[in-house]
Amino acid sequence: MTGESRKLGLGSLTALVVGSMVGGGIFSLPQNIAARADVGAVLIGWGITAVGMLALAFVFQGLANRKPQLDGGVYVYAKAGLGDYMGFSSAWGYWISAWLGNVGYFVLLFSTLGYFFPVFGQGNTPLAIACASGLLWCVHALVLRGIKEAALINLITTVAKLVPILLFIVIVGLAFDRDIFTRDIWGRSNPQFGGVLEQVRNMMLVTVFVFIGIEGASVYSSRAERRRDVGKATVIGFLGVLALLMLVNLLSLGVMSQPELAALQNPSMAGVLEHVVGRWGAVLISIGLAVSLLGALLSWALLCAEILFVSAKDGTMPAFLRRENANQVPVNALWLTNGMIQLFLLITLFSQGTYLSLIYLASSMILVPYLWSAVYALLLALRGETYEDQAGLRRKDLAVGLLAVGYAIWLLYAGGVKYLLLSALLYAPGALLFRQAKREQGQVLFTRYEWPIFAAVLLTAVLAGYGLYAGHLTL
Numbered sequence: 001m002t003g004e005s006r007k008l009g010l011g012s013l014t015a016l017v018v019g020s021m022v023g024g025g026i027f028s029l030p031q032n033i034a035a036r037a038d039v040g041a042v043l044i045g046w047g048i049t050a051v052g053m054l055a056l057a058f059v060f061q062g063l064a065n066r067k068p069q070l071d072g073g074v075y076v077y078a079k080a081g082l083g084d085y086m087g088f089s090s091a092w093g094y095w096i097s098a099w100l101g102n103v104g105y106f107v108l109l110f111s112t113l114g115y116f117f118p119v120f121g122q123g124n125t126p127l128a129i130a131c132a133s134g135l136l137w138c139v140h141a142l143v144l145r146g147i148k149e150a151a152l153i154n155l156i157t158t159v160a161k162l163v164p165i166l167l168f169i170v171i172v173g174l175a176f177d178r179d180i181f182t183r184d185i186w187g188r189s190n191p192q193f194g195g196v197l198e199q200v201r202n203m204m205l206v207t208v209f210v211f212i213g214i215e216g217a218s219v220y221s222s223r224a225e226r227r228r229d230v231g232k233a234t235v236i237g238f239l240g241v242l243a244l245l246m247l248v249n250l251l252s253l254g255v256m257s258q259p260e261l262a263a264l265q266n267p268s269m270a271g272v273l274e275h276v277v278g279r280w281g282a283v284l285i286s287i288g289l290a291v292s293l294l295g296a297l298l299s300w301a302l303l304c305a306e307i308l309f310v311s312a313k314d315g316t317m318p319a320f321l322r323r324e325n326a327n328q329v330p331v332n333a334l335w336l337t338n339g340m341i342q343l344f345l346l347i348t349l350f351s352q353g354t355y356l357s358l359i360y361l362a363s364s365m366i367l368v369p370y371l372w373s374a375v376y377a378l379l380l381a382l383r384g385e386t387y388e389d390q391a392g393l394r395r396k397d398l399a400v401g402l403l404a405v406g407y408a409i410w411l412l413y414a415g416g417v418k419y420l421l422l423s424a425l426l427y428a429p430g431a432l433l434f435r436q437a438k439r440e441q442g443q444v445l446f447t448r449y450e451w452p453i454f455a456a457v458l459l460t461a462v463l464a465g466y467g468l469y470a471g472h473l474t475l
């Protein structure tokens with residue numbers, strides 16, 4: 001992070017936890033969820049998310065405490081627990097998820113402008129993509145010159161996003177109409193929705209996206225004034241974010257019906273508030289979101305480069321990714337990241353991809369890093385190495401690990417075949433960089449256990465490639 005030496009108290013820690021999770025996702029939540037699910041499913045879906053995500057939060061916190069020597073991001077857990085290729089794919093998947101999220105942010109930013117200037121449409125028109133590309137390379141230039149996340153930027157973006165969200169909750173809460181909320185709880189008037197389980201499944205990837213960042217919260221532990229504050233901050237921050245998300249989602253369903261919400265342009269919080277108070281509602285949300293997105297774009301850009309850089313330093317990624325320029329910025333990592341973002345902005349343009357399709361993909365890419373972290377936490381608890389005679393602690397870790405693993409598997413299932421295929425397509429080419437890294441280390445490519453795993457990924461990727469080519473599969 002920024003290397004500040006000042007120690008953090010409970011309040012600042014909680015703010016950091018909240019800040020690392022709340023980005024652009026919440027601003028589009030009403031439409032994103034209503035597109036696939038109605039009230040009843042939404043309540044069940046958030047219930048599952050609450051339990052599963054809290055378990056994951058505890059997993060990351062537990063890993064940060066028990067393995068403090070393993071810092072450097074989520075992939076180190078996969079590497080320590082499951083070997084080099086899993087470690088590599090964890091870094092690779094996390095990196096892809098992070099920049100895909102930024103592609104989504106660009107589209108959302110210009111979709112916000114599209115509210116006021118129709119030429120930007122849903123953020124994927126030619127002009128929108130051209131402007132997004134321009135902005136991308138401006139951010140690139142700033143980062144190359146050594147810009148860092150500053151406390152001031154953090155403060156401004158945190159206020160800019162939280163004020164509109166809180167106002168939204170108060171105003172929409174006052175306008176809440178129980179009849180609208182309960183009119184069609186199970187979404188029966190929407191036969192294409194399928195049953196309740198189907199609806200719950202379909203909202204899961206969106207709930208994952210809005211919680212991405214939860215894994216980063218534990219990195220602040222080393223900066224805490226008092227160790228026990230870290231746990232408290234994680235729980236308070238998690239519950240705070242969960243409350244914001246659920247309130248924004250559920251209150252919206254009490255002022256507009258599900259079909260109306262599903263038809264809104266994103267950021268749909270703007271449309272909902274406009275429906276209640278008129279035009280200024282949309283303006284307020286849009287300004288807050290724009291500021292929040294600019295801050296989030298910068299911090300995720302830094303993080304993307306950092307992931308490649310750190311993992312190149314320990315030989316997980318090839319050495320060229322650790323090259324730094326005179327300002328100590330990992331240049332090659334940055335170019336690779338922004339090159340991929342540029343490529344995907346173009347793919348979005350030509351395939352008419354949307355914000356929603358991009359965040360679905362970003363969420364499905366992060367499931368593997370999450371799953372491996374949960375598996376590692378479970379393995380540690382099973383082996384019980386770090387517990388000595390604290391049996392109670394170990395039992396808690398076992399329960400948390402099991403819950404988190406179960407949740408991650410459920411998410412893979414809920415994401416569905418389409419996203420498994422597309423993810424495999426993005427995971428497979430990573431093997432080229434992995435091979436280079438292994439060569440540099442003078443090691444064999446795959447172990448006996450890794451070969452079949454890679455073969456399965458490759459086969460799935462070939463299937464996906466064929467599906468895209470033949471038109472059975474779309475972004």
Ligand SMILES: NC(=[NH2+])NCCC[C@H](N)C(=O)O
Pocket residue numbers: 020021022023024025026097098099100101102105209210211212213296300362
């Ligand atoms: N650029 C990214 N990778 N963003 C992922 C973080 C998503 C964040 N939880 C949000 O709702 O906005």
